[in-house]
Amino acid sequence: MQPTPQVGYKERAMQAEIIAVGSELLTPYRQDTNSLFLTDRLNRLGIEVIRKTIVGDDRKQIAGAFAEALRRAELVISIGGLGPTEDDQTREAAAEVLGRRLRRDEAVLREIQERFRRYGRKMAPVNERQAMVPEGAEPLPNPNGTAPGLWIETDGRLVVLLPGPPRELMPMFLEHVEPRLRERAGDVLLLTRELRVAGMAESDVEQRIAPIYTRYEGVQTTLLASPGEIQIHLRAWTRDPEHANKTLDELTDRLAVALGTHLFTTRGESLEEVVARLLNTHGATLALAESITGGLIAQRLTSIPGSSSYLVGGIVCYSNEVKTAWVGVPAELIRQKGAVSAEVALALAQQIRERSGATLGLGITGIAGPGGGTAEKPVGTVFVALADGRRTIERNAHFPGDRERIRWQAAQLALDLIRHYFQFPTGQP
Amino acid sequence: MQPTPQVGYKERAMQAEIIAVGSELLTPYRQDTNSLFLTDRLNRLGIEVIRKTIVGDDRKQIAGAFAEALRRAELVISIGGLGPTEDDQTREAAAEVLGRRLRRDEAVLREIQERFRRYGRKMAPVNERQAMVPEGAEPLPNPNGTAPGLWIETDGRLVVLLPGPPRELMPMFLEHVEPRLRERAGDVLLLTRELRVAGMAESDVEQRIAPIYTRYEGVQTTLLASPGEIQIHLRAWTRDPEHANKTLDELTDRLAVALGTHLFTTRGESLEEVVARLLNTHGATLALAESITGGLIAQRLTSIPGSSSYLVGGIVCYSNEVKTAWVGVPAELIRQKGAVSAEVALALAQQIRERSGATLGLGITGIAGPGGGTAEKPVGTVFVALADGRRTIERNAHFPGDRERIRWQAAQLALDLIRHYFQFPTGQP
The missing domain is CATH 3.30.70.2860 (Alpha-Beta Plaits)
Known part of the structure; x- marks a missing residue:
């Protein structure tokens, strides 16, 4: 049983393929990320991306990718390979596949020369290659680089060549490609x-x-x-x-x-954004005493503009001495219960709250590994506590994964504890 | 002029293509990352990746990608689409392209049934699909999931089907695929x-x-x-x-x-690793007073195992009150020079060092934005100082970008200042 009629929900205005060009995108170090931006923008126009292809700086490979994509999709967008060097072969490959000659576009050449002049640099002869335009193609201005984009219509299909650097690609797409695509895509949202x-x-x-x-x-x-x-x-x-x-x-x-x-x-906010909003809404302030997370919670909360309105401050108290001297956890308590314990998390929360004058104090302690685990308290053990002067709430967990993963999950646990404090004040934490 | 003979440095044992299957990989939210792992491992065997293709869960699209890849590469590796549901079509697409029938492999079926029994769950009938194996293909065991991988030899080419989840793909590749490829790849390193x-x-x-x-x-x-x-x-x-x-x-x-x-x-270390090594080598300890970076420097340094040996502690001193009360910066100095100033960075460094008893104290202050900038001190302005009790060194910078980018660059500047302190003790900072 369908709860509501579904008809019309899978409408698409057009199908597209993206070809990312660059030998560096075929190494273990680099990944095409431009296609995520393009997919987002295309999807908003009702255009579906049905394939992404990543090829190296090889004219035959690029031409092959164009030829295949044009057999499947109405819109083919390439990224990269428009630079001035011999490595850059996208223009040539596209012209070859579309059966068009490259001609020098004098207006484009003047723009490139003008750009060099503006920056007081001499234009190298290789840059003339960037003024080569396939017949019938329309150059797309590039205010942030020398390589113009290209818009080519062919047998009812569209081919768009964009430069690789995001700061060139993004404005070019938004200013010169998106408006034209919107006209064609119609009213699919x-x-x-x-x-x-x-x-x-x-x-x-x-x-x-x-x-x-x-x-x-x-x-x-x-x-x-x-x-x-x-x-x-x-x-x-x-x-x-x-x-x-x-x-x-x-x-x-x-x-x-x-x-x-x-x-x-339900609005795609980060957990720190939600916590920041709750603190602001309730006019509450927060102070942190972080052991295992080593500043990660403070860093995440301060990544949000305006965080000074609710974050009083934080102490990274890795050593027992700092837990005692800076935060005020009794040395005797650490000796008795161990630095990684519910009692020490609680003392951190209460003491940092008192010392800071904040509405809320949060304390967290645990074992991030790889060393330091025991049978009783293995790597991944975390204790977190929140104190408001009247009551305290605590949580503990045992997280899997490596040091980074454990610390991130510990920070999530802590932030989520603050959220629960506000959203479910009478319920279980 | 070539400084040394280059012959033989571009040897490859084999060329490979990777096909990542999954409609979620064609959304703006998700990206294939398995191919980076595979590329790294393949490259180490002397195998070059010449193309990566990303297609949705569509049998025709997957089959097309296999057919095209097999025309170009000796090795074709697919990722994903081996699950039990109708969405998962990689097995069927590969069998179709290779002209092989799918037959139920009783040994694979028993393993899947056994896995469900072990976890006390009932096997759904759909899981039988995962026991379907193209004729002549060899199943690759999957200790971390129900989907076996498949190794298929065809006309001198190799087709390898791997499951999508990294925790299934990675061990399967390392244990069952890499050793076989190494045998074929020979002695290219x-x-x-x-x-x-x-x-x-x-x-x-x-x-x-x-x-x-x-x-x-x-x-x-x-x-x-x-x-x-x-x-x-x-x-x-x-x-x-x-x-x-x-x-x-x-x-x-x-x-x-x-x-x-x-x-x-020259060994691919992170800046925090280098700084940690220098602190350890020199038997030095560090205390941090972070304003603009809000805990980011502490978080990066404590991301390294064993950081308690050199990091005494840190204070996130966002507000002027905390700069004064917790770190000991004179309120009068903040009033006179402003919280974002070389003088306050210096006072933070000196005071945190004294209060902590650390060998070195580091203080950092700045404007991360988006608000808070002035004509004199625009968003992106950063002051950092390091004190050792005898001398102090300082740096300032004006970084471009958004809040996150500015804070990251500020942390880089601070860590690099510590590095310079040790590596160039008499030179300019």
């Missing part, structure tokens, strides 16, 4: 929602929500897992935004019920 | 070096080193820029490792001379 969940495994999230979202066939649902967090992306293409918005809202509501207190946003 | 530079723009690095590395044609040189850091990757494939190592060492030495004091590693 992409509507999205993003839910995020803390403290659940991906498989648990999937088990809870799959019975719901699979009934909404017109909505594309993607789960994305990172340590301590699962993102749920909902997308619907439509020509009837009112109806699609209603469906997305309904699906969001049902997923929210299924996810319960684990859900921390 | 990949030798690498990685240099890293702080405090230089990519174009400046390129200008200094291009005249050198371009003369080493057999060495593949890739520059990778991130905020405040440039990585220079050198790679050479060879059957003569002794000679290639000599060449790589020679090139590394020449690049090191050209890069001067900006070079912080």
Whole structure:
């Protein structure tokens, strides 16, 4: 049983392929990321990306990729290979596949020369190659570099050549490509929602929500897992935004019920953004005493503009001496219970709160590894506590993974504890 | 003029293509990252990756990608699409392209059933699909999931089907694919070096080193820029490792001379690793007073195992009150010079050192934005100081970019100042 009619939710204006050109993109060190930006912008126009191809700086390979893509897609966008050197072969490959000659475009050449003049540099003869334009192609201005883009129409298909550097590609696409594509794409819209969940495994999230979202066939649902967090992306293409918005809202509501207190946003916010908003809304301030996370919680909270309004300060108290001297945890307590214990987390929270005058104090301690674990307290053990002067709440966990992963999950646990404090003040933490 | 003979440095054992399968990889949210791992491992065997293709969960698209790849490469590796649901079509697409029938492999089926039994779960009928194996294919065991991999030999070409989840793909590749490929690949080796530079723009690095590395044609040189850091990757494939190592060492030495004091590693270390090593080597300890970076420097230094041996502690002193109360910067100084000033950075460094008893104190202050900038001190202004009780060194900078980028560059500047303190004790900071 479908809860609502699905017809029309998978409408697409056009299908596109992206070809990323560059031998460095075939090494273990570098990855094409421009295609994520392009996919996002294309999707918003109702254009679906059906394939991405990554090839090296080799004219035959590039030409082959163009030829294949043009057999499948109405729109082919290439990224990179428009530079001045012999390595850069995208222009030549596209011209070859489309059966067009390259001619020197005097206006483009003047622009390149002008650019060099402006920066007081002499134009090398190789840069003349960048003024070569396939017959019938339209150059797209590049205010941030010497390589113009190219817009080519051919047998009802579109070929767009964009430069590789993001600061050249992005403005060129937004200013010169997107408006033209919008005209052709018509009135298909992409509507999205993003839910995020803390403290659940991906498989648990999937088990809870799959019975719901699979009934909404017109909505594309993607789960994305990172340590301590699962993102749920909902997308619907439509020509009837009112109806699609209603469906997305309904699906969001049902997923929210299924996810319960684990859900921390339906608007794609980060956990630190949510915590920052809650602190601001409640006029509360926070002080941190971080052992295992070593400044990560402070760094995440201060990554948000305006964080000085709620973050009084933080102490990174790695050593027992600093826990005692700077935060005020009794040395005797550390000796008795161990630095990694619920009692020390609690003392950190209470003491940092008192010393700072903040509304809330948060203390966290644990073992990030690789060394330092014991049978009783293995690597990955974390204790976190929050104190407000009247009551305290605590959590502990045992996280898998390496040092970085453990520390990130510990920070998630701490931030999520603050969220629970505000959102479920009377419930279990 | 070539400084050394280059012959034999571009030897390859084999050419490979990677096909990543999954509709989620064609959204703006997700990216294939398995191919970076595979490329690294393949390159080490002397196998070059000549193309990467990303297709959705569509049998026709997957089959097309296989057919095209097999026309070009001796080795085709697919990632993903081996799950139990109707979405998973890689097995079927490969069988179709290779003209082989799928038959149920009873041994594989028993393993899947056994796995479900072990976890006390009932096997759904759909999981039987995962026991379907193309004729003549060899299943590759998957201890971390239900989907076996597949190894298929066909007309002198190799097709390998791997599952998508990294924790299934990686061990399967290392245990069952790599040893077989090594046998075929023969004795071609990949030798690498990685240099890293702080405090230089990519174009400046390129200008200094291009005249050198371009003369080493057999060495593949890739520059990778991130905020405040440039990585220079050198790679050479060879059957003569002794000679290639000599060449790589020679090139590394020449690049090191050209890069001067900006070079912080020739072994691919992170800046925090280098700083940690220097602190340990000199038996020095460090205390931090962070304003603009908000805990980022502490977080980076504590990301390294054993950081408690040199990091005494840190204070995140966002507000002026905390700068005064916790660190001991005179309120009068902040009033006179402003919180973002060389004087306050210096006071933070000196005071945190005294209060902590550390060998070195580091203080940093600045404006990360987006608000808070003035004509005199615009967003991106940073002051950092290091004190050792005898002398102090300072730096200031004006960084471009958004809040995150500015904070990261500020942390780089601070870490690099500590490095300079140890490596160039008498020179300019």
